[in-house]
Amino acid sequence: MAQLISRLRVWRGAVxxxxxxxxxxxxxxxxxxxxxxxxxxxxxxxxxxxxxxxxFTDSLVLTLELAVVTVVVLLLLLVPAMIAVRLGSPKxxxxxxxxxxxxxxxxxxxxxxxxxxxxxxxxxYLMDTPFFQTFVFVQQPEFPLVLVIAYVLMALPLAYxxxxxxxxxxxxxTLVEAARNCGASWPRAVVQVILPNLRGxxxxxxxxxxxxxxxxxxxxxxxxxxxxxxxxxxxxxxxxQMSVAVSVLSLLITWVLLLLLAAAxxxxxxxxxxxx
Amino acid sequence: MTTAPTPVPAPAAADLSxxxxxxxxxxxxxxxxxxxxxSSTLRSSAPKAAGRRLLRGKSWLATVPLLVFFLIGFGLPxxxxxxxxxxxSSDADTGAGSFTTANVTDSVQGAYWTALVSSVKLSALTAxxxxxxxxxxxQAVLTSRFRVLRExxxxxxxxxxxxxxLPLAFAFVATLGNAGELTKMFHLTDHGWSLYSFTGxxxxxLYFLVPLMVxxxxxxxxxxxxxxxxxxxxxxxxxxxxxxxxALPILFPSLLGGFVLLFGSAxxxxxxxxxxxxxxxxxxxxxxxxxxxxxxLVGQGNLALALSLDMIIVAVLVMAVYLPLQRRSAxxxx
Numbered sequence: 001m002a003q004l005i006s007r008l009r010v011w012r013g014a015v016x017x018x019x020x021x022x023x024x025x026x027x028x029x030x031x032x033x034x035x036x037x038x039x040x041x042x043x044x045x046x047x048x049x050x051x052x053x054x055x056f057t058d059s060l061v062l063t064l065e066l067a068v069v070t071v072v073v074l075l076l077l078l079v080p081a082m083i084a085v086r087l088g089s090p091k092x093x094x095x096x097x098x099x100x101x102x103x104x105x106x107x108x109x110x111x112x113x114x115x116x117x118x119x120x121x122x123x124x125y126l127m128d129t130p131f132f133q134t135f136v137f138v139q140q141p142e143f144p145l146v147l148v149i150a151y152v153l154m155a156l157p158l159a160y161x162x163x164x165x166x167x168x169x170x171x172x173x174t175l176v177e178a179a180r181n182c183g184a185s186w187p188r189a190v191v192q193v194i195l196p197n198l199r200g201x202x203x204x205x206x207x208x209x210x211x212x213x214x215x216x217x218x219x220x221x222x223x224x225x226x227x228x229x230x231x232x233x234x235x236x237x238x239x240x241q242m243s244v245a246v247s248v249l250s251l252l253i254t255w256v257l258l259l260l261l262a263a264a265x266x267x268x269x270x271x272x273x274x275x276x
Numbered sequence: 277m278t279t280a281p282t283p284v285p286a287p288a289a290a291d292l293s294x295x296x297x298x299x300x301x302x303x304x305x306x307x308x309x310x311x312x313x314x315s316s317t318l319r320s321s322a323p324k325a326a327g328r329r330l331l332r333g334k335s336w337l338a339t340v341p342l343l344v345f346f347l348i349g350f351g352l353p354x355x356x357x358x359x360x361x362x363x364x365s366s367d368a369d370t371g372a373g374s375f376t377t378a379n380v381t382d383s384v385q386g387a388y389w390t391a392l393v394s395s396v397k398l399s400a401l402t403a404x405x406x407x408x409x410x411x412x413x414x415q416a417v418l419t420s421r422f423r424v425l426r427e428x429x430x431x432x433x434x435x436x437x438x439x440x441x442l443p444l445a446f447a448f449v450a451t452l453g454n455a456g457e458l459t460k461m462f463h464l465t466d467h468g469w470s471l472y473s474f475t476g477x478x479x480x481x482l483y484f485l486v487p488l489m490v491x492x493x494x495x496x497x498x499x500x501x502x503x504x505x506x507x508x509x510x511x512x513x514x515x516x517x518x519x520x521x522x523a524l525p526i527l528f529p530s531l532l533g534g535f536v537l538l539f540g541s542a543x544x545x546x547x548x549x550x551x552x553x554x555x556x557x558x559x560x561x562x563x564x565x566x567x568x569x570x571x572x573l574v575g576q577g578n579l580a581l582a583l584s585l586d587m588i589i590v591a592v593l594v595m596a597v598y599l600p601l602q603r604r605s606a607x608x609x610x
Binding site for chain 1 (some may be wrong): 318334335336337338339341342343345346349350353354356357360366409412413416417419420425431432434435436438439440441442443444446447449450451452455456457458482483486487540543544546547550551561562564565567569581583584585587588591592595598
């Protein structure tokens, strides 16, 4: 028995060590690459030079705006629908599930191709109709709403699963009925009783969406906009060191975001893990 | 050796909920109904019925915005892909807008077929390696005595699974590219190493696929009950036999589900390949992007839509394998 246990420990240690090496080496090498100077000294030029690089602020602001709008739109669309399906319209639940799973089978490139196909209808068929203005509005370069549409669709499966596991852990019906019995109105029951119970799931869904939008490259680059990821790509072609520096930064930012999320929704995460 | 005579909750699950503060929330949510005992009888009668009637009437309205958004945002592009794939491009000399199957037949020939096959090969290979490698890691982490390690690995997996795209490409170029740190340190190019190849792409893809597998398979591994293992051991099964005859059959649907998820992620990935290997490894996603950017012959604008249709069909076929199996796993790992 003791022999078995020690053999297990060796096996487990070896697996974890190999995995650790594979996952840590690229990070360490990236950090080293980004601060390694030509003369072999350490310099942080790549990081300090970022802020003054042309296009940095514009693209970053655009990405953050897109991220916030996407998260808000997604939650406003999804949360009421999911709560309503739990409470009053269980028959719509399969439909909702299908709607939230379908985007999985359409890769972002294909979705973009479809969007371009639709946008081409504008000048092709709808030139003289009021719809044409909508097409122009959706594609305005200052704030391309078409990207928000694409991002909401891409984030739909992720957010749905996050919210669904959150809702599973909460007895929505009982909570609402209790609140109603205490005299709360419908909106109040939802906002003050259900939403606080879903805090972890809401944060989780928001974070996943945020991470998706911050890193999204495919749709934006093909449609010809320049949010942060596309900007990094153009920088990467000319200044390798700076692009690696941005990669390191983006990894750090994602990490901090997730740690914050883990701290905020820790209890909830345990509960959903047990429930699922 | 202890065998539990009665079914008890899965130890892993019980262990998980024992964290600091977890018990607090567990009792937190039911406090509201419990604190008003008289209402519990009422709840089941009049107000409930009234509430339901109210809900039945109006609650579906809350799903309308989502469905309308979906119909416009997803339905229109889907229609555009299907109609576009079967009509002549608007930039063609003759017959613009008329029905044709030329786009679809072209999209499964020559360079496009090579790209599709190589995409499928890359996704299947990386998903397979990711599954095979991810399970031992998840198991090693789960059975570890250190809570901190488990938390750290799961959090790290969450970050790394989202670490696809450009940053990943740049990180690997900095590590194993021609001027990368490891390449310089070990003179890997002399040994025939190139990141800008099928192998290089595989190594890079695994960086986000393995964590994705760890995240996906962990709940299933947690669902494996200790009693099953003990029962196997009491019947003198070796560790290998336990895995071969008990654990793997139960895990199989979850494993397949993870594989499908990994396949889908690898298949859809575009940015990593675009930034890392350029055109040296032909991939269907890159071909679509090229066709959309206008790098095709005049009159072939709709080829991109036909290629997208191919891609969706592959994804749907793979998903179709997985969905029926998922039902089976629910029976054991609830």
